[in-house]
Amino acid sequence: MSSNFPTCRWGIVSTGMIASWFVADLVLDRPDAKAKHIIQSIGSSSVQKGKDFASKFCPQSSPTIYGSYEEVYADPSVDCVYIGTPISFHKQNCLDAIAAGKNVLCEKAFTMNAREAKEVFEAAQKKGVYVHEAMWLRHRPMVAKLRQLLYQDRVIGDVFRMSSDFFDRLDIPNLPETSRYKHPKFGAGTLLDIGIYPLTWALLTLDSNTPDNAERPKVLASQTHLHGVEVTSSIVVQYPSSGRQGVITSTHMSSKPSNLVCRVYGTEGYIDVTGEAPSMPHFFTVYGRKEDYQTFDQGRKYEFPHVGLGFIFEADNTALDIAAGRKESAIMPWQETIRVMELMDEIRKQGGTEYPQDHE
Numbered sequence: 001m002s003s004n005f006p007t008c009r010w011g012i013v014s015t016g017m018i019a020s021w022f023v024a025d026l027v028l029d030r031p032d033a034k035a036k037h038i039i040q041s042i043g044s045s046s047v048q049k050g051k052d053f054a055s056k057f058c059p060q061s062s063p064t065i066y067g068s069y070e071e072v073y074a075d076p077s078v079d080c081v082y083i084g085t086p087i088s089f090h091k092q093n094c095l096d097a098i099a100a101g102k103n104v105l106c107e108k109a110f111t112m113n114a115r116e117a118k119e120v121f122e123a124a125q126k127k128g129v130y131v132h133e134a135m136w137l138r139h140r141p142m143v144a145k146l147r148q149l150l151y152q153d154r155v156i157g158d159v160f161r162m163s164s165d166f167f168d169r170l171d172i173p174n175l176p177e178t179s180r181y182k183h184p185k186f187g188a189g190t191l192l193d194i195g196i197y198p199l200t201w202a203l204l205t206l207d208s209n210t211p212d213n214a215e216r217p218k219v220l221a222s223q224t225h226l227h228g229v230e231v232t233s234s235i236v237v238q239y240p241s242s243g244r245q246g247v248i249t250s251t252h253m254s255s256k257p258s259n260l261v262c263r264v265y266g267t268e269g270y271i272d273v274t275g276e277a278p279s280m281p282h283f284f285t286v287y288g289r290k291e292d293y294q295t296f297d298q299g300r301k302y303e304f305p306h307v308g309l310g311f312i313f314e315a316d317n318t319a320l321d322i323a324a325g326r327k328e329s330a331i332m333p334w335q336e337t338i339r340v341m342e343l344m345d346e347i348r349k350q351g352g353t354e355y356p357q358d359h360e
């Protein structure tokens, strides 16, 4: 790796599932790395948890382990804090890190609602630090290629509709009381957990504009609740200027029946995105319409290199942003996070999902 590449020293806040995925990708050996990543410190509710986490997920690193998050924020060797706590804690974790003058990469959903997101960005602006919602899907090279094919090369003609569905089976009544999936006060429900990905696919495939001048779609939403938690969301997204529509769904009632994670329909063909889940696409295939107007060709498959689970793309871009002195990501700027949160606020309003934080 070139020594000219920026180095980012990360402070990892929390030791849950997503933090383990993120850290494991950060320490991967890669020939095409754009930045050098160092796990500088780990903050957890317990030092032992932090030690166990480090020895399991980044055994080749030697981070400082803290028994609190505050010590990570105060660590002068940390360039960027990664926040992987449940959604309901993001606002306070971000505000605390920002108050300590730290740059922040915070997991999705960024906050519980748009009001909280605005509060965080106002604090970041005042303090002059970098803050970025970790919507890793947007950083995958596949997404840029897909958008180029859709809106520059117009390989499927006029895009008129898309669909995307995120399934994940959860046995909510039998989860521990501390589970982030169990109570609205933690942000439980499919929308902020997994529905945000089909929504992101809709925003990425139905609008040719970049996030800095994106059009705001209308949404028509329905949500079903069980055990006091939203378990199924169905949303129609419609763009006023083009009439393009997205049908996006998420559920905690079933595991996925197929590997199709997104389909984009055009007047001259369609594109199927295939993968583990809408958050983890692997490849896509472009099918062209035949002259009979009824059938499609064999399809052309576009494959992309697998680098761990795929977190490294957002991590590299974050390191490059910070090294360049930027305060926002061009791929996921603040106004785009606010737009997504406002759309999810509207979906929850129509679907009847409220969080205690909405009334603070």
Ligand SMILES: NC(=O)c1ccc[n+]([C@@H]2O[C@H](COP(=O)([O-])OP(=O)(O)OC[C@H]3O[C@@H](n4cnc5c(N)ncnc54)[C@H](OP(=O)(O)O)[C@@H]3O)[C@@H](O)[C@H]2O)c1
Residues within 6 Å of the ligand: 013, 014, 015, 016, 017, 018, 019, 043, 044, 045, 046, 049, 050, 084, 085, 086, 087, 089, 107, 108, 109, 134, 136, 178, 180, 192, 193, 279
């Ligand atoms: N990008 C993705 O694809 C993806 C996938 C899954 C989740 N996520 C996001 O990542 C975040 C965390 O999800 P997760 O599945 O990793 O959660 P998790 O496994 O439950 O871990 C959350 C961690 O947060 C800390 N924490 C602090 N206060 C807590 C509290 N009161 N209750 C529970 N944990 C608390 C704990 O770490 P310590 O005890 O060490 O402090 C815990 O291990 C969520 O925002 C979620 O939306 C993103």
